[in-house]
Amino acid sequence: MTSNTLEVPPVVVAAVNLKTIINEKHNVHEIVSASVICCHQVKIDTPMRSEDWQKRGTISHFTVMRKLEGSIFPIGLTKEASDRNQKAGSNVLALESSERALLNRLMIELSKLDCDVLVGHNISGFDLDVLLHRAQTCKVPSSMWSKIGRLRRSVMPRLTKGNTLYGSGASPGIMSCIAGRLLCDTYLCSRDLLREVSYSLTQLAETQLKKDRREVSPHDIPPMFQSAGTLLKLVEYGETDAWLSLELMFHLSVLPLTRQLTNISGNLWGKTLQGARAQRVEYLLLHSFHAKKFIIPDKFAARNKELNSAKRKLNADTEGGNAADGAADPSIDDEVHHGDQGKARKGPSYAGGLVLEPKKGLYDKYILLLDFNSLYPSIIQEFNICFTTVERSSDGNLPNLPTSKASGVLPELLKSLVERRRMVKSWLKTASGLKRQQFDIQQQALKLTANSMYGCLGFSNSRFFAKPLAELITLQGREILQNTVDLVQNNLNLEVIYGDTDSIMIYTGLDDISKAKAIAGKVIQEVNKKYRCLEIDLDGVYKRMLLLKKKKYAAIKVALDGSLRENIERKGLDMVRRDWSMLSKEIGDFCLNQILSGGTCDDVIESIHNSLVQVQAQMKSGQIELEKYIITKSLTKAPEDYPDAKNQPHVQVALRLKQNGFSGCSAGDTVPYIICSQQDSDNTHSGGIAQRARHPDELKRDPNKWMIDIEYYLSQQIHPVVSRLCASIEGTSPARLAECLGLDSSKFQSRSIGSSNEDTSTMLLSVIDDEDERYRGCEPLRLSCPSCTNTFECPAVSSLIASLSDPNEGKDATVNFWRRMRCPRCPDDTDECRVSPAVLANQIKRQADNFINRYYKGLLMCDDEGCKYSTHIVNLRVMGDSERGTICPNYPQCNGRLVRQYTEADLYRQLSYFCYVLDATRCLDKLDQKMRLPFEKEFAVLNQTISSAFLEIQRIRDRCAFGWVQLTDLAVSI
């Protein structure tokens, strides 16, 4: 807290921007100009508004420029430069004859400024790298280039490490050159602090600073040397870019925020600026444990990890070792090893948060969104989870919750962070002006620190890596969420429609917001009663909501402060993702607005259909701006590292841009491209995805050569977006939407969607039938081949029936009908592999039996293999339709996973479906007697089975008042 009262001296910040050209021969960048904007009075304890730092006398700037090799500066430039210098009273534009001289001059000026912080956009990935490489190549003496830092060096360190990883900052060699100064890369910072579709300076200037920026690529530069006017433009662009990154830094309050983060965790500011989040937590824990006189785990370099731990094991063995430590090691090493390889290749190494199966659909009455405030940090405190309190077993099993009363180090630490934040927030309320901003930064930093603690426990390269602890925390999180859901559903009789990790959504079914809020109050009260530290809170009230999938929904959020403000919140839907084009996002947004508008179904559908027809027409007549077709994809590797670039259009574009010297094209960049085709002389278009991706700039340059592939856009970008959104709206279908878009609707049947999903409430049409809604969500009928072990799905009934009435089938219709019911795996169309009517009836009966059985026992069936349901039959009861989501009674042996949820409605629906199939096949007049007779008999048996099942259910229902019974009362024998 002392930092608040101490006067912190201002620092000097210099923003650097280089302009380069490409040397085709060596494929390297050569510097032609360097601009520096320097701010001499930068406060680091408070955010700075633009009027604070743009004062006269605190800002200085200069640019140093050189002429191209073998040519001279254009006429008038030298005079202009000296005029400017004279007017400014200092060197603001220096002209040099060679790159070497430019570098020398730049270094001298930088050392005169002696800045504390170097700023630039992608400065660690580009400017510094180029600067030092050029210094090396041009043989700039070490006395000069080492002025970039504050340490005098005589030997250039190894600059490259070979790997240009995603989001990697400057290499260690480069960092060592600028020793004594801080490096602030606004590109890296903004990626941490903002969520943007692209992190290019142009984009950020537009969205954050509301300023236009002119993009200059290296091959635009040589032509600019033809006249003094264009060259002065180049100077202007360079200085503007430096200015913009400086402004961005102030805008995001990078320095005060990172300084606070550094202060809280006690690591190095330079590291915080590079975004080393794991290291911050590491230092914080080091300080805490050291203060309490604990011995701290050794630090291993990732490369030597295996070696070191092997040595350590050896030592532990020879010395007899600490039993707990020695035993814990192998499992940890094992996991680390796994984790290292696993993280990139395979999936996660332990289980995380619970996501509830959403009850999909469109809700039009108030919905409550409740969530636990910082769940994981609270769990650590609530259950006292710490290295010092949890007993970790050697076999990798989950540890038990600690029983010790004494608070561990971790919970204490979090408690103090929370308390400090609460205190700062209380000061925030009364403070004003600079103090207020200062407090705000501080409370943000405290929150960030507390929240990142859990992540580092599960981070395999962390010094404090503790998978068991992380696992224990997430397990508690899952339990807490599930318990909360149970409480709300069973005790408070409310409907939970969705929940993710730390939140639940409750559908109130009320029109009255004050009543809904009252319910929220009650829930909050009930839930919070159960916990000491944990706290659930009302996060929002939704007026209307479209719930599509896990992590995919949209809702109209009502302001909680009583005002009538409403805004639409979109989560995970296509339009919030950056891998869709602007056009598809806009159309999706329009549809969403319609769906949430509250209009009648028919109106909504009509307006969506109309707009699709309209969009199609607009696209075809060229009324859509080029920009809206742009797709952006990011590169996680450097483009040349993609093994199979031909299949990845954006990689192709990136590679080509790199050849052209586009500097912003390395790992981690977003590459904009447009799907288009090249028109050949014969009026055809060359195919292949790889050939069709082109950079928008190129299209602008030569627009006649390229055609935007509208067909592709309609089918690949717009149709999926719209049909996903409309899936829950009655009266529409993917095929109909395709029609409106002018696409071949037969290619967009819905039958292939969602067949493996056993969620019976699914709104999507399943494979069973594309016409009859009564059988939506049923389990498809699976047939087994009479001659081999293969099983396959029964073809859609409607198509079978259609085939019978198809005149083309003629008198062979019946034969063909049964021919369709044949095993797709057996090579020949023989009688053996065909499902005859008798076989079909038999199989339907078997499957119906199976289903009825599962319906009863299904309540006891847990997805978990290890859970033996048969022994627990007495504890279970038949669920009513409102009771989905009951926990398996064997909990916790089966980890609390949900039992299969069959409700009565499901049973009726499924059995009706079986009847339907049977009926559909039986009633065909075209079947000849010979095939029909045995079938008739089977059908009778099946019919009886099903009707007796219905009767049984009826009997049970009649007998009990509440619609459910103990299974012990039942002698179910089907």
Added chain:
DNA sequence: ATGATAGGACAATTAC
């Protein structure tokens, strides 16, 4: 060297 896992969508690859 540079917090975590869960989940959906799509394209490419592999298995049958």
Added chain:
DNA sequence: GTAATTGTCCTAT
């Protein structure tokens, strides 16, 4: 050829 698996990307929490 089609179903299942794998890999990649981007989001939610």
